[in-house]
Amino acid sequence: MNNKLGLYLHVPFCDSKCAYCDFYSYRADVLLYERYTDTLCEHIRLAGERLKRQVDTLYFGGGTPSLLGGERIKRLIDTVRASFKGEIDEITVECNPADDLKADFELMKKAGVDRISLGVQSGINSELKALSRRHSVSDVIRTVNAAKAAGIHNISLDLMLGIPHQTMESLKASLDFLLSLEPTHLSCYMLKIEPDTPFGRADIKTLDLPDEDTVSDMYLFTSEYLQKHGFEHYEISNFAKNGFRSKHNTRYWLCEEYLGLGPAAYSFVNGQRFSFDRNCEQYLTAPHISPDGEGGDFSEFCMLGLRLKEGLDFSELERRFGAKPTELLKTKAEKFRNTGLVDLTDRNLCLTVQGFLVSNAVIGELLF
Ligand code: SF4
Known part of the structure; x- marks a missing residue:
């Protein structure tokens, strides 16, 4: 067994809820950010003592991990380094372009963050509004420039396909916008309408969604267009410049092991899959783990492996x-x-x- 682990830290906070999102996240304040960081640090230390494994990729996902701010992110990274052996090859933080992150990026860079992932979703302001995203196109430009000015050049951008009002023309405009920012990596997901969300509860006709055939064409066009612009389509939804595949996420598709800490975080450790319950207050006071059986059997290995180009x-x-x-x-x-x-x-x-x-x-x- 590969002794190395990926470590995923879930940050379940968002300043507002996007209309399509069913991730576990909610609005919180600085006091809770502080308490949550303290708890995560404690859990990182405990996990390090118990597992005695090396961690070589670290991923802050959410929610909006950048809301924690550079100081708390640094504290968490320092705790990981002190608790687990091994060199960390990649440290990614998911960030929301709505916020002014200039000072945070500088702190993150000093702490060792070498990759950020930005939930851009579209390069068209009216589409962003329809998704109830907090940011605008100019916020994205400002955020990417701030990350680069801080010395973080490995930048992944998320794009959504099949969103309200999107057309082939507006998709191409979004792709051109993303490419103009010179990212190293792009994640392009099709919108899925989840039942327990404002989109899921809305009358579907009012959402002005492109039809299924158009969304399929959008996917094929995106793949072709990005490949033409030097990106490898290396996983169903992911594209990378040479040498910039996501190391952490690649673990998932190769069926390698990872530990996830935080409410709603999933893990695959020592052959077992398990998750923490979707309840932050419970996570802070008496975290509960739900086992999910053995992982890594033939079907699972194949199902994940077939997501990759290879x-x-x-x-x-x-x-x-x-x-x-x-x-x-x-x-x-x-x-x-x-x-x-x-x-x-x-x-x-x-x-x-x-x-x-x-x-x-x-x-x-x-x-x-
Ligand atoms: S910022 Fe991301 S995690 Fe937060 S509500 Fe929007 S889509 Fe969900």
Whole structure:
């Protein structure tokens, strides 16, 4: 077993709630930020003592981790370094472009943050408004410039496809806007309407969403356009310049282990999957862990691996799980050989970009 772990710290605070979001987050104040940071530091120390593993990627996700501010983020990073052995190869902080982060970026850089992820979502102000995002296009420019001025050049930007009012033209304008900021990485997600959100409760007709075929075209166009501009489409929703894949998130797709701390954070440690309950007050007073069984079986390994451009290597599958399930998978994959959805060779199976688009259906057929 690889002794190294990724560490994910969940920060469940947002200054306002976006209309489509069902992540666990809510509005809080500085007192709670302080209490939460103290608790996380304590849990990091305990985990370090118990697990005795190395941590080589650290990811602050949320919510809006940048709300904690540079000082608290530094305190958390220092605690991780003091509690876990090993060099940390990548430290990412998710940030909200609505806030003025100039001073925080300087502190983060000093603390070792070398990558930020910005939830831009669109380069069109009216679309941002429809998503009830707090920021505007000019806020994004200001934030990217501030990060670069602080010396953080590894910048990932999020874009959403299939959002209210979006057209192929406005998508291209958003992509051009993102490219003009010279990011190293882009995450492009299709909007999913979650039931327990304002979008989920709204009459769908009032949202002015592009239809399903248009969203599919948007996905294929995004892939082609970004590849033309020097980005590798390395995972279903992720694009990177050479050498800038997300190291932390790649762990998930390679079925490697990680510890998640904070309410609603998931973990895969010592072969077991578990999560903390979605309840911050409980996390602060008496954290409760819900077990989720053993992780890393054949289906899970394949399901995650097929998200990556490289797909699955048959000799690696045989080494881990034996010949029988591997042969069965090869037989099922044969049915897809001439569909344009998979690339199948004697050594390897992977999804094409067309296959990425319908990955749930293809993976379902291949594995279940
Ligand atoms: S900023 Fe991100 S986590 Fe917070 S409500 Fe909006 S989408 Fe959700």
